[in-house]
Amino acid sequence: MKNNFGIILISLFLKLATAEVLYYQPEQVHIAYGANIFEIIVTWSTFNETPNSLVEYGIGGLVLQAEGTSTLFVDGGKGKHSQYIHKVVLKKLTPDSTYQYHCGSDLGWSNLFNFKTAPDSPGWQPHLAIYGDMGNENAQSLVRLQEETQRGLYDAILHVGDFAYDMDSNNAEVGDQFMRQIESIAAYLPYMTCPGNHEEKYNFSNYRARFSMPSGPDSYMYSIDIGPLHVISISTEVYYFVEYGIKPLVFQYEWLEDNLAKANLPENREKQPWIIVMGHRPMYCSNTDMDDCTQHETLTRVGLPFLHFFGLEDLLYNYGVDLAIWAHEHSYERLWPVYNYTVYNGSYEQPYVNPGAPVQFTTGSAGCKEGTDHFIPKLPDWSAFRSSDYGYTRLKAHNSSHLYIEQISDDKSGEVIDSFWIVKDKHGLYPGSKMNWAKVDKMRLKNMNN
Structure with a gap:
């Protein structure tokens, strides 16, 4: 009898030891x-x-x-x-x-x-934190961003691609670790994202599954109105991972042009005068790593090789985009207002007052295991300021005419290492813009019918 009881206990112990552990906790x-x-x-x-x-x-x-x-x-x-x-x-x-x-x-x-939630007021001044390229290892800016989030400094976050390094690693356990790490920010603030090259594995499946953006899981692009800001998020990766097909690139380009046409309708531009586009890979950079942005014919800038179809630079210029935000390079670089490698400063004394082309900056140094990137010695004519410090960017929309941007260095204990104002008496098209007016009329009719 004793022996049978022992066998039963051993059997029960083995069943408990091998039973599946259930995890229902969010x-x-x-x-x-x-x-x-x-x-x-x-x-x-x-x-x-x-x-x-x-x-x-x-x-x-x-x-x-x-x-x-x-x-x-x-x-x-x-x-x-x-x-x-x-x-x-x-x-x-x-x-x-x-x-x-x-x-x-x-x-x-x-x-x-x-x-x-935001005030329902035309005078609201949204304050955003912006960065790209943050991993679960060496996420140097994360502690400062957590602390500033808890102090209520920001209204939303823009994470401009490259998460965790990489979310699919170790059968996606690295992705789980990263999502746990950012919970102290992302559970309190709208965490708005776009995909980067480090999300590519399995056709961006980790990115599409884990992040819920306004457009849903089957689309990389979306737009959201945040006070006076019309923020458009796109995937630059459709230019580089064409093994997944050319259709996503073409569809995104057409969607973006439609979105920009609608944003330029007078009634829309009056409410959201600042048009901002964010995507992972920049059109210009002066780093030493020989990435695509160091080349004259950058794919995101000119479009498909040889044919030069679907380039973004003409599109952003022709539709009066005010600001373009990029990452990918593990550094910070602010450009003068530039189009086709030509600088269009508002004036020599005040380059960002009524600039003649979109303003662009790259902010990809939040922190990851790959470290920061360096720059070529000579500053190009179109580059205004560069830093290889770990850090992130802040943006505050003061009103329809003034936008303030500053770069925070985590290496220098939160010091502001660069700041500038973009000032516009009025928003609209740049000189020589070739907006597709048929698109604008189409959007106008669509608005009327809705």
Whole structure:
């Protein structure tokens, strides 16, 4: 009898030891803008399926509940790492209010987080933190960004490509680590993104699954109006990974032109006078690494080789884009207003006052295991300021005529190492612009019909 009891205990112990451990606890929580700034998408992960995907939220208490969906994501690596990614949309939020929320299911809830909605006012001055190329190793700027987020310094984040280095590594466990690291920022602020070259593996599957942008998981591009800013996010990677087909490049180009045409309608440009485009790879750079942007015929600038179809520089110039933001180079570089390698400063004394071409800067030194990049000795005519310090950028829209930008050096304990104002008496087309007016008329008719 004793022997049988021992066998039963051993058998029970072996079953418990080999049983599957179930993980229902939410993690990797982050938020993003939805269709507009008064709509928030909450995204998180669990490693086992839950019966529902819920967010409890409210002003001063968790009095509201919204339900969403979960999708099984299986990484393309050998280990076939899998998890369930949950998405819930919070709609028609009250302006200028602080919401508390947590997310999860009947089997477990996340920590309690909060976010603040924007005022519904034409005088709102949004303050953004901007950077690219931040990994889970050597994420040097992360601590300072976490602290500034908790102090309420920012309204949103723009992460301009390259996450984790790389999200697919170790069967996507590196991606999990990175998403946990940024939770202390991304669970409190809309974390708006675009893909970079380090997201390419398995046709950008980790990027598309993990981040919830306004356009949904099947599209890399979207736009969002943030106060006086019309921010457009695109994928520069469609120019470089053509093994996934040429169709995404063509579709994005046509979508971008339509978006810019609509943004230039007088009624739209009056509400959002500042048109900003962000994408990962820059058109110009003066680094020493021989990346594409160090070449005269940069693909993002001129388009497809030889044919020069679908180049971005003409498009941004012809539709009066005010500011272009890039990353990829692990450094910071501010350009003079430039088009086709020609500088179009507003004046010698005030180059950014009524500039004659889009202003561009590259901010890709937030911190990663690859370190920072260096520059060629001679400063090109079109380059205004360069730094290889680890750091990130801040942008504040003061009104329809003044935009302030500054670069923060983490190496120098948060010192502002570069700052400038873009000032415009009026927004619109640059001299010699060749806007497709038929596109604009098409957008005008579409607006009227809607």
